[in-house]
Amino acid sequence: MAQPKAHQVTLRSIADQLGLHVSTVSRVLNGRTGDGVRAASGDTAARIRRLAEELGYQPDPHGSGLRTGRSRLVGVLVPRLSDLVLAMIYEGIDEAAGELGLTTITANSRDDEQTRRLRTRMMLARRVDGLIFGDASLDSGFLDELAADGGKFVLVNRRAGDHPSVTADDVTGGRLAAEHLHGLGHVDVAVIAGEPYASTGTDRTAGFVGYYRDRGLAAPLVLHSPFDTAGGRAAAEKLLSRPDRPTAIFAVNDFAAIGAMGAARDHGLTVGTDLSIMGYNDTPLAAELPIPLTSVTVPTREMGRRALMSLTRLLAGEAVESERLAPTLVARASTARP
Amino acid sequence: MAQPKAHQVTLRSIADQLGLHVSTVSRVLNGRTGDGVRAASGDTAARIRRLAEELGYQPDPHGSGLRTGRSRLVGVLVPRLSDLVLAMIYEGIDEAAGELGLTTITANSRDDEQTRRLRTRMMLARRVDGLIFGDASLDSGFLDELAADGGKFVLVNRRAGDHPSVTADDVTGGRLAAEHLHGLGHVDVAVIAGEPYASTGTDRTAGFVGYYRDRGLAAPLVLHSPFDTAGGRAAAEKLLSRPDRPTAIFAVNDFAAIGAMGAARDHGLTVGTDLSIMGYNDTPLAAELPIPLTSVTVPTREMGRRALMSLTRLLAGEAVESERLAPTLVARASTARP
DNA sequence: ACGTTTGGCCCAAACGTTTGCGCAACACAA
DNA sequence: TTGTGTTGCGCAAACGTTTGGGCCAAACGT
DSSP states (O other), X not given: OOSOSTTOOOHHHHHHHHTOOHHHHHHHHHOOTTTOSXXXXXXXXXXXXXXXXXHTOOOOHHHHHHHHSOOOXXXXXXXXXXXXXHHHHHHHHHHHHXXXXXXXXXXXXXXXXXXXHHHHHHHHHTTOSEEXXXXXXXXXXXXXXXXXXXXXXXXXXXXXXXXXXXXXXXXXXXXXXXXXXXXXXXXXXXXXXXXXXXXXXXXXXXXXXXXXXXXXXXXXXXXXXXXXXXXXXXXXXXXXXXXXXXXXXXXXXXXXXXHHXXXXXXTTOOBTTTBEEEOSXXXXXXXXXXXXXXXXXXXXXXXXXXXXXXXXXXXXXXXXXXXXXXXXXXXXXXXXXX | OOSOSTTOOOHHHHHHHHTOOHHHHHXXXXXXXXXXXXXXXXXXXXXXXXXXXXXXXXXXXXXXXXXHSOOOEEEEEESOTTSHHHHHHHHHHHHHHHHTTOEEEEEEOTTOHXXXXXXXXHHXXXXXXXXXXXXXXXXXHHHHHHHHTTOOEEEESSOOTTSXXXXXXXXXXXXXXXXXXXXXXXXXXXXXXXXXXXXXXXXHHHHHXXXXXXTTOOOOEEEOOOSSHHHHHHHHHHHHHSTTOOSEEEESSHXXXXXXXXXXHHTTOOBTTTBEEEOSBOXXXXXXXXXXXXXXXXXXXXXXXXXXXXXXXXXXXXXOOOEEEOOEEEOOTTOOOO
C-alpha cells in the first residue's frame, strides 16, 4: 500500500543511486555488525546507511522470505483472545516478538480440535517459522503429530505431554489456595475445576485436593465447568444447592469465581462472611470488584515473553527445557473465617 | 518449518510430476472459477487439482506476494488487546478475514502516539494490504498524514475526522442511557466519561448530556477518567465524596462501572437501591456480576466483521461509507428508582 | 621485483509466483 | 486450398532478496 508501487524503496533503487551493486547494499544493511570486515569500506557503508535511512528503506519480507525460507512470523494459537488471561499472555508474546523483529499472527481455536487443526494449517500456509500454543489439550494427539512432522513449537499456559512449555506451577498454586482456606479454618471446601482437558484446571485442582488429602481431611468436592463466568455460576449453583454446602469455594479461574459470587448472592449469601470464594490468575478486575477477590497471581505477561524466548531458542536449534513460573497468593475480602 | 526444506510442495514440483508447465498449474489452481475457459482442458485441470490436493499444496505467500505486490495481510491496531471490548472486535475482524483468506496481524498502541506510529511503521514494513485502527484519537493528525500518503485504512469502534469508520451509534447509546435513568426518576446524575480523546466516550457523554439538557434539566456532572476499573473507581470516589452526590452514575464503559460499584461499596452504598450505576458495552461479565449491571449492548463482533468488509471494499477501489450500528439498552438490577 | 594476501566490490543464480504473449494443433467456413 | 477462430498449453520475464564465488587493485612479505 502507501506508494502506488511507483517508487518503492528497494535495494536496487539505493544501489543505483549510489552507483553500487545491490549485493553490496544488501551486505551492508544486513550488517553482521559483529565482524564488520566483509561488508564494505567504512565510507561506502556510511553512504549506504545514510541513504537507506533517508529514503526510509524497509526490506521487503516477500523478497527475503523467498530467498531465506524464513518469514520471521510466529503463529500463536489460543482458545480465545477474549479470555483476558490469554490476551495478556499474548501481549507478552507480542511484546517480546516485537523486540526481536518478529511478527506474530494469532487465531482462536475455541478449544475445538477441528478448528485447532484448521487454524494451524493456515499458519503453516503462511509459512510461520514457529508456533506457540496456548490451547494445548491434555490428550495431545494433535501436538504429537505436529512434532513428528518436524513442527517447531512451544506451549504456553497449559502443558501437555512432554512438549516444551512455559507455564505457571499450577500444582503449587492450587496448594497455596488450599493452605489459605484451610488456614482460615475451612474444612468443607469445593473446587470449581474448569475443563478436564486443560492442565491449568487439573493441576490447580490436584494441588488443592492434594493438600487436603495429605492432611487426612475430607476430600474437597470437585466440579468441572467451563472457564467463564456463566460456567462458574452454574457450578456454584449446584454446590450451594446441596444440603452439605461447602463453606468455601476455590474456582480455578477468576471469571468462574465471579460467576460463583453471583450464585452466592442469589442464595442470599454474602461473600466473605457467609461464604468464602477465591479465584485464580489475579485478573486486574479481581482487586477492583465490589467485594475484592482473593486470588493467585501468576505472571501472565512474563509467561508470554518467556514462551517466545523459548521458541526462538528452539528455532535456533538449541534444546529447550520447560519452565514453571512461581505463583503467589493474594488474600482479599472474599475469603474469611467460616 | 515442517519439512526440512527438502520436499516443499511447489508449483514446479507439481508441474514436473505431471509433465506440465508451472504456468499451467498456476492458472488452474488460481482458477478464476468463473469463466473456466482459459485455464486448461477439463482433464488436465482435474489431474492438477487432484495432485495438488494429494500433496497438500499451499501456495507460498512469499512468492505470490513478491509477484503481485499484495500480501493478503491486514494490520489491526488497538489500544490494548487485553481490553475485552477490543479483543471481541478483533475476533470479529479476524473471523471475517479468515473467511476471505486474509490474515491479520495486530499490535497494541496503548493510546500512545509514538507507539502508534512505530507499530504502524512495522505493519507497513510487513507490507500489509490495509489497516484497521481501533485506537483512533479525535485529533487525528496521524491518520490525516497516513491518508495523505495513500495509506488504506478504516477505523473501528472510534471515529475520527471523516475517515471511513465502523462504529456504534454512541450518541444514541448515551441518549438511551439518559432516557433509562431519567425514566426511573433520576435527576441528579453523573457521567464517568472516559478519555477525552476517544469518540466513544465523548459521543456517549454528549448523547447523555444532550438528553437532560433538551428537557431543561440540570446538566449532569461529567468526569473524565481512564477506561479501566481503577479509573472508574477513582472517578466514582470523587463523585460520591461530594455533598451533592448524584443518585445515578452512567459510566461509558462496563469496567469503569465495575470500579464505580467498588467505590459505592466503600461508601456503604448498596448498588441498585442506594445508588444506580450503569455501564456500556454489555460485556459478558455485566450480566453475571453479583449485582447484574445495566448496560448498553453494542454488536462488538459484528462491528469488527463490518470493519474488515469495509476495508476489503476500500482495497478493491470502491468508495466506502462510514457505518453506525444501533445500540440497545438492557436493564438489570444495578439501576432502580432513587 | 615478484609472489601472496586481503580489502572492496560485482556477478549471477536462486527462492516460488503470476501473467502477457505466442505458438502449435485442430475445427470450420468459404 | 487458404483464411479465420479457438483451444490448450509453454515461454520467459519479473517481483526483491541473499549469498557463494569470483575479479581487480592495493598492500604486504621476502
